Amino acid sequence: MALFQISEPGEAPLPHAWKRAIGIDLGTTNSLVATVRNGFAVVLPDEEGRPLVPSIVRYREDGVDVGYAAMAHQSDDPQNTIVSVKRMMGRGLADLGDDRRFPYRFHDEPGMVRIGTRAGVKSPVEISAEVLKALRARGESSLGGPIDGAVVTVPAYFDEAQRQATKDAARLAGLPILRLLNEPTAAAVAYGLDNGSEGTYAVYDLGGGTFDISILKLTRGVFEVLATNGDSALGGDDFDHRVFCWIIEAARLPPLSPSDARLLLVKSREAKEMLTGHDAAPLLATLADGTKVDLTLTKAIFTEITRNLVAKTLPPLKRALRDAAVAPSDVKGVVLVGGATRMPQIRRAVAEFFGQPPLTNLNPDEVVALGAAIQANKLAGNRERNDDWLLLDVIPLSLGLETMGGLAERIIPRNSTIPVARSQDFTTFKDGQTAMAIHVVQGEREKVADCRSLARFELRGIPPMAAGAARIRVTFEVDADGLLAVSAREQETGTEAAITVKPSYGLTDTEIARMLHESFAHAEDDMKARALAEVEVDADQILAATRNALAVDAALLAPDEAAQIAAAMAEVEARRGGSDHLALRAAVEALNRATAEFAGRRMDRSMAAALTGKRVDAVL
């Protein structure tokens, strides 16, 4: 319907209800949910006024706790209280490196690691979904009803597997997801719209477990990401861990139990946070066997033991600037995002690198959620003042295929603006070859073994031909969420094979279906009622939009086209009063198809008008 919602000036836009839209920052350490209320983005707090939800999930004997309730048990029940699960999204056990720093019972399963809890073996997707459910519930109680649309943020440097895992978690939590949005981009939206900024900006985002740097160009309402880089396994957690290691060394502690380890990690974090405003922090703890730890961490020691962590953020910064073809002195402002950017040594390093103090007028904990809420509000169709803006984002890592000799052939280079579709032709290398294996990889390295394997599939049924005679066109398509679909087609015969990338690292569709079924088993009737209500809204919208379009532009249609559209409209009207949501949906889709060409012609005309500056008041 949106395609039709190009009203002429003075024409009344279609009436539609206010949508409950939320933005979610699903963080390593803390998560937040925000919405736009009376034109302003606000974080939704809990009953006690606390804006953050600690991203901690505890599996009890008879239920699940999320947030502060779970946090209270991270030391006394460490194996069932999962923190920093974001680090495990889309990751195998081998990716996690030194797993002794996590007190969990890991199961190394193909694709993604699993964690054994007293409630059974859980995937990081399921654990993240618990956090998302808590945020959804907060949104629903605050907005007074079911959520119509959500934007969930991900680190810009998240790869395909990590993004897919996040989207799966949102589905599992029952969130109608409008978009995955990159965290630094979300921050730039919140910052840029607030400040009416123009020019080139850098967003330095050091979260609990991830580091992103994005270079953006802000031009009259367009936020264009020029380049992004980062490290999806570097964050505030690592600073805590350095302090933890320093404690063990300074207090000469033997190997620790999971509870003691968690306790000291908590103390390490508290000390780190205290050093933001103080020159020294006490470290006092009593371990399970009665051993007392009594140390003082000074700012000087803390800076020294974390020096190389700070330094690790600089190469990605330089790479992003180089890819963007921007010099540090061209950067008009540097926005700091993420709680870890409160550390004075980070602020100093950033200021030194760019030759200017970073911008800190927005709360680094909240700015991502606020930006996500603004985007969600817009995507859901709620109209606001000054909402004539657009985001153009990029993919962080190159996508390609394995070719002969185990080499990666790049199809879409990193920092390509999304959505993007690109094809490349390949051929057979043996006479009579009838199948071709396609291995999709992501990364910047030359050898496939050094890249991340995303998926393998086979194109079968190639007619036997001489080697080199077949033309196999492989098309990569990345959507606005940064998610990849790959298809292959033999050009002579049209033999086709397609895949939406996920098997290697995400959950399978069957797994998702099972989990969804488990969580919705009792809600089936509600779901049917809701589905019907939703499709009725769609039906009314498309009928009204088609009538409007016909009233204005019937001249763009040939008589047989007009007749087809009329028949499809009649079918929708006939189904509108019934209770079968699937039949109504089918009729709506048929009308959609019947009007696609018409919509395309109207769109084409409005694009031509956009170029000449004569906008046809293209409202959504």
Added chain:
Amino acid sequence: MATMIDPTRNHFELFGLPQRYRHDGAALERAYRALQSEVHPDRFAGGSEQQKRMALQSSAHVNEAYRALKDPVARASYLLGLHGVDALDETDTALPLDFLERQLDRREVAEDAVAARDARALAALAGEIRAEIADRETVLAQRLDDERAYAAARTPVRELQFLTKLAADVDALQATLDD
């Protein structure tokens, strides 16, 4: 599947720009933003699956067209393609010998600079390559826009492509010195 974009229009027509090599980067950017504002999937987040699909394809097409006109090698090769000349045909990649020798020498200079961790030498080399890139772009503008000598533009296009790749490799080497 219908897209919102008329596929018979070439990239220059799509952006409403004159069909030539010398180009106005600011005008291209403006036209690009105006088109994306119309077709980007964010405008159709509440639409049907089919509308989302159309928005995805149209927006991807606009991105691709933008890239093809923004990038000097891609723009030259696209223009030649419109005149039936395949500039980057993989079966004919001949380049002048003195050109190739000069680039091979540069690769050696780059490798030596990396071995000696000499960032300044690498930066100087990068500057030299950029100057030669600028020179090839001037040549291309003359061949394509002034003389309309399309066949004669093939060699400078390929040289420009080679130099661009070399510049990117040197950039990557500079990045390794940063790490």
